[in-house]
Amino acid sequence: MVYLSEKDAEIIIKELSKCDNKEIKNIIKKIKNPKKKIYVRELSKIKKLLKKSFNEKRKVKIRYYSPHSDESTNRIIDVRKIYSNCIIAYCHLREDERVFKTDRINSVAILDEKYSIPEDWYPENKILNK
Numbered sequence: 001m002v003y004l005s006e007k008d009a010e011i012i013i014k015e016l017s018k019c020d021n022k023e024i025k026n027i028i029k030k031i032k033n034p035k036k037k038i039y040v041r042e043l044s045k046i047k048k049l050l051k052k053s054f055n056e057k058r059k060v061k062i063r064y065y066s067p068h069s070d071e072s073t074n075r076i077i078d079v080r081k082i083y084s085n086c087i088i089a090y091c092h093l094r095e096d097e098r099v100f101k102t103d104r105i106n107s108v109a110i111l112d113e114k115y116s117i118p119e120d121w122y123p124e125n126k127i128l129n130k
Helices: 006-016 022-032 043-056 123-128
Strands: 058-066 071-082 086-091 096-101 105-114
Touching: 006 022, 043 058, 043 071, 043 105, 071 096
Parallel strands: none
Antiparallel strands: 058 071, 058 105, 071 086, 086 096
C-alpha cells in the first residue's frame, strides 16, 4: 500500500483529472474522500465481521496476538474457512496460509480489496500437508 503526502495527492489528482476514463475518475474520488476503516474489538463482532468478509470475499486487516513471540502484529488476510474458534486464511505478511485462533484476534477491519479462493483448495490440504 502506498501512502501519499497531501501535496503529492493534489498533484496526482490534478494530472489524472484530465483523463476521461471512468476507473481513473473512481480512483480520484477515493483519493479525495478516503473511507475510514472501522475496527471492531469485541469477539462476537470480530466473528461477525470475519464471516461478512468471507461471504463478500473481501480482504481483512487484523491485529493478531502470538503467544510464541508475545507480540501483536498487523496482518492482511484472505479468509478461506471459518470454524467456531479459528479461521484458515492466507496471510499476506507471511505469504502463506495460516490458522488464526479467533480469541487471539484483537481487532478487525474489512478492506475494499477483493480476493478469490483457489478452485483446487480445500481445508484438508492445510491439515494433511503440515
